[in-house]
Amino acid sequence: MRRADGCYRWFLIRAVPLRDAKGGISRWYGTNIDIEDLKRAQEEVLKQTSRLDELFEQTPEAVAVLSADGRIVRINKEFTRMFGYEPDEVLERPVNDLIVPERLVESAREYNRRLKSGDRVEVETVRRRKDGNDVHVSLLAVPVTAASGEQVANYAIYRDITERKLASRRCARMLRWLPVCIPRPNTFQDGISAQAS
Numbered sequence: 016m017r018r019a020d021g022c023y024r025w026f027l028i029r030a031v032p033l034r035d036a037k038g039g040i041s042r043w044y045g046t047n048i049d050i051e052d053l054k055r056a057q058e059e060v061l062k063q064t065s066r067l068d069e070l071f072e073q074t075p076e077a078v079a080v081l082s083a084d085g086r087i088v089r090i091n092k093e094f095t096r097m098f099g100y101e102p103d104e105v106l107e108r109p110v111n112d113l114i115v116p117e118r119l120v121e122s123a124r125e126y127n128r129r130l131k132s133g134d135r136v137e138v139e140t141v142r143r144r145k146d147g148n149d150v151h152v153s154l155l156a157v158p159v160t161a162a163s164g165e166q167v168a169n170y171a172i173y174r175d176i177t178e179r180k181l182a183s184r185r186c187a188r189m190l191r192w193l194p195v196c197i198p199r200p201n202t203f204q205d206g207i208s209a210q211a212s
Contacts, residue, residue, distance in 0.1 A: 016047065024051040077173040083158075083166045085109050085127055097175055099145030110171065114142040116149060130158045130169050139176060151180040 016026040030045035071078060077094035079087055087105045095101055098114055105113060115123040119141060126136045136156040141149050152173040159168040 018049075024049055025054040026050060074172075077152075077175075079105075079110055079171045079173075081110055081169040081171055083131070083168060085111060085169070087113075088168065094173070097144070097150065097173060098142070114144075116141060116143045126154075126156060130156055131166065133158055133160070133166070142173065150175055151177045 016028070017023050027048040027050045028045065029048075030043050032040040033042040033044060035041040071089075072091050074091055075093060077097040078091045079094055080089040082088055086107050087110050088107075090100070090102055090105060100113065111120065111123045111127070122140070126138070129136050135158070136154065139151065139153050142152050142154075143149055153176050155170075155172045155174075157170050158166050159170060161167045
């Protein structure tokens with residue numbers, strides 16, 4: 016609607032008819048409320064939500080938004096790629112039932128207790144893919160608290176560190192063989208003579 020100054024703005028318009036004894040409309044009563052600021056605020060919220068959604072989906076780590084009791088509310092594309100679950104397979108299911116190997120259930124429960132007490136969790140651990148294979152992950156889990164102080168959600172971020180763990184094991188094996196492959200000089204003088212020749 017156009018205001019008196021010629022500027023177009025959003026208005027909420029309500030009109031109610033006044034009817035006479037025969038049911039005919041004798042008069043209209045109405046209100047116009049300027050809601051331009053509300054509309055601009057809504058548009059800004061939509062823009063911010065859109066940017067956050069895009070960031071969530073494009074994050075190179077697997078991310079799960081969990082309810083305060085550990086049920087999956089949302090996952091990103093990387094979570095699907097890393098663990099093999101589609102969003103409709105996991106929504107409202109406990110994350111621990113899906114990706115925590117049986118041998119690590121108790122440590123996962125301890126992480127949940129830490130989150131409920133407001134602590135963040137940063138660990139390297141193992142999780143299980145849908146196909147049953149294990150994946151080494153760096154896990155960062157943080158509680159999300161409302162302004163009232165109530166814990167409303169948890170974020171769980173998983174980085175696949177399987178290749179790093181395998182490379183570390185290979186290096187450790189090679190280091191164990193190093194003394195066998197390279198003879199050590201018996202004395203300091205033998206070491207100098209060996210280097211000179």
